Amino acid sequence: MDNWLKSNPDIRAIRVAASDLNGQPRGKRVPVRFADKVIEDGTRFPMSVMNLDIWGEDIDDSPLVMESGDRDGVLKPTDRGFVRMPWLDTPTGLMPIWMFHEDGRPFEGDPRHALAAVQQRFTDLGLTPVVAVELEFFLIDDSGRDLRVPVSPRSGKRRVAGEILSLRALDQFDQFFTELYDACDSMDIPADTAISEAGLGQFEINMMHQPDAMKAADDAWLFKMLVKGLARKHGFAASFMAKPYEDYAGSGLHMHFSVLDKDGKNIFNDGTERGSDALRFAVQGCLAAMPGSTLIFAPHHNSFDRLVPGAHAPTGVAWAYENRTAAIRVPSGAAAARRIEHRQAGGDVNPYLSVAAVLGAALNGLEDRIEPPAPITGNGYDQDLPQVPGSWIKAIDTFETSPEIARIFAPGLIRNFTMTKRQEAKYMEELSPDERVEIYLDTV
Template structure:
């Protein structure tokens, strides 16, 4: 309540939780009822966290008619109230997660799934340190075809990609200034911004932090924020995996290291190669990669990004300082030795992605799995096992994967598989234009 007392101009609250697709589901509540909300929480049907990408019930889901579509209890996360700078009226957002009425965590909630993985780390005396890099496009979607929006400064459109171009950043300087101010107000640790290889494509890094739940929260909120601020400027901010066929797509790369009880990075051996624990973690991620691809590429359009020579990995391998690899060990000082996981698209649910990567790494460490030798050169020219090449293959691989069943509750796995199979069925009815329209703002 302290935040609301400091912001008496706020008259309405949005309460929201992430569904399995990462879409915010929630309610609008007058601010005068905030005290009741904080004390008692609110209720959504369990099925709300298991809607398909259109926001429809999943057919034959046991959460709906079979058990009468009952309510779960939504309680505030540790985040508390946050401003929503993209709305005209002063408004607060209160992030929520779901529990059963008796206080047990609801296993179909993606944030609860990540909390379960974090608890495994803490039980082992370990703390993951996580950062994400999020790519997105600024897009003028007002006409029949997508194109780069005109610069608010010059009124001109730049039709090509401009990697690390200050001119491209400066063209949208007002947008980025507003975005960084909004990140500051929401306690999202936005760091470096760069222009990327696609037209109107940019990447912003979020800072490393020893709290995976906050890192995932930041990524989820950042996506919401970019979309909202972009619309204030009259264009779309899209994390769709592949909006332009001829250009590379959007990724969400994740960096992580692991600290022991004394605060030592267990990947640091004082040299460039890292420790045995680093190799065990890499091995765990590689073993789980086919089964976890559905979480890194959850939509039909995701597989347009995962093609050779398009700045996204297709082979299951790792390497030092090599951006063609699915898993890269960046060059750094030994104390900052870390793993970069490069498979996920910008269209992912951050909670499920962070949980899958950290869970797989911990499996590898606890089982002392041995990684293959790192490769050298272009990953696309290596004889590597390949990621599932299609959405349907990825759904089947996820459902059958023993590593996923060790990381995620069976209830969440079954719900996610039902959701994706329903989407797979109905996406076949859509044209390319309808597919873009669906994914551009939603994911």
């Protein structure tokens, strides 16, 4: 890491940041001349900081605050090392960090450690998940009372329409996307194809598949910071909130994954379109955990505006081959690339928790070896299917008591996340719809 600073002598400031349970970066600005100390010794801040609500406030009655004396955790650099922050005027390096106890034990309330624990379960079985995510987001002019599509820098016009796969929509913001791809290159984020989506000013960028689930989650977390920061540099907002516009589709974070054995072979591939027994066992694990996981995939009040029938956000617990109305889709294509697409999560998720929930559920299924129900055909929204929790409160309760979730996440993280969401749900009820949009627009 010290070599990175020597190779980038223009860097004038550094940030150290960890992800809290809401995916918010929490950390410090450190002068470059003190970087060696942070690299070698880490830094410290209260454990409770990893468990703040969406407003950045302590959780009432949390055992991490007064009960424990609001004690510090030790935050150490991750193996990601420094990345640039190209959206800032000052040349700045960001060093991702994660939290440990004083004695070196991982802090179980850190979402990155939650994913590390799931990844270790795969490693212990000689397996490696290969992961890619698709991130949808909105470009928004939030300078006035109502949210609008930004004025195109090219035409000076606002195009008030969803434009699916429109090159014109991409071209309207060509400079923004050119800078975004350049920034991804500088941050080692494997951004692939960009498309315009169905919502107003909505776009999607896919990440390349990679055999490192942690890096995939790191990339998604950093990408969200980058897109929001770069948009502000261009004079508008970018948001991953689930549903900013009532009459248009919301944003998702779809995750594709396969699993390699110790010889590098895809265990979901049996040479047929149907896929292997392992694929179906993993599907069943994802289906069984879906009700309990809904709070991970829909963590905010606004998330449930997206989870409505017919809006490209699945509400039924079902799977299918090559069918986007199902929550779990098995895409067609070459048998060697047989994989699962999990479609329930919104764009407003914490990537570490979302990736951990999907992979942990799949691993539950691989361990249990239970066949799923038959795949559906046709429009899943028109079928009598088991449903995910339909409200935030129900999702909180289901998450807290789910036996599938207890196999994936540590008890402390389940407790902390539940307390966080109950506090947010309480105070969100006091806000108007416009006030809720305002808080979610910039945070998630």
